[in-house]
Amino acid sequence: MDNIENDNVYNFLNELHGTAKDYLNKYLSQAPDWLLDSIQIVKTKKNTTFIRENEKVDFVYILAEGIVKAIDYRFLGNSYDYMWFYPVKTFGGMEILLELDHFQTTLSTMTSCKMLVIPKNIFEKWMKSDINALSMEVKTMGSFLLEEVKRERVFLFIQGSDRVIYILTHLYEQTAIDNVCIIKVTHQDLADSTGLSIKTINRSLKKLEEEAYISRSGNKIIIKETQYKKMKEIVDQNHGN
The missing domain is CATH 2.60.120.10 (Jelly Rolls)
Incomplete structure (x- = not known):
């Protein structure tokens, strides 16, 4: 330590x-x-x-x-x-x-x-x-x-950007303060956690930013409550809810 x-x-x-x-x-x-x-x-x-x-x-x-x-x-x-x-x-x-x-x-x-x-x-x-x-x-x-x-069950049935969305919504739920989540993990960390390549992570994050699901500031990913709710709808659809 x-x-x-x-x-x-x-x-x-x-x-x-x-x-x-x-x-x-x-x-x-x-x-x-x-x-x-x-x-x-x-x-x-x-x-x-x-x-x-x-x-x-x-x-x-x-x-x-x-x-x-x-x-x-x-x-x-x-x-x-x-x-x-x-x-x-x-x-x-x-x-x-x-x-x-x-x-x-x-x-x-x-x-x-x-x-x-x-x-x-x-x-x-x-x-x-x-x-x-x-x-x-x-x-x-x-x-x-x-x-x-x-x-693990969900990951059997979703691919690409949907896996990234799943991880990002989970990060928001666990770490958001005052309805804002600032994510400082690296793209390599996201790749390791999702089983996706760095190239796929970069492409997915770029698409999510373009579609206003996330914001970025330097190396930080920022998720506001409204953005989280939009992504959560996608997660719920993948769950069959």
Whole structure:
């Protein structure tokens, strides 16, 4: 991890926005002092691999800001980004609840990120004593797995720009603040996530911009609420809704 900030947890939470702030306030609402005292607030730079598959679980990482990707290095001998994570997501929690000693995937930051880092034994003790936090953790884990199954099913039937639209609407839903989403991920990240070529990504983004589904400023993709709703209609049609 790149930089550890010595800060009060509640001061940090007050600096957050939107659903991440609401979720963490509820998640930690019954947290004992011994848990809060153990938390480190850690800032990581973009493209930092902070967990590797088969490493021993010594700490649990709670994503509060930024985007993280899961990487599989066994796919045809190349690295393959097969999953993106948004706040709030706990890394290591699933392994602890399933009584697994080692991390099950490699994780790297796609953007600069801020995380709460908790020693494994402290997190495990907390889960056993706080039914509110345990219930939220299990619900979040189950909802995420269902969403991933849904995404994989959708991707079997859509191609090209429709895949890009699907990813962009999901990014809006997960990261928009005040009804505006500013996307800083690279075209390579979008290509890796969708299984499309860089050429197809560039062509799709150009078409979406020309048709006013998105705006761009330098390397940033900007999506306003009205644009999101237009793209969401396309996603819903692909879902058969």
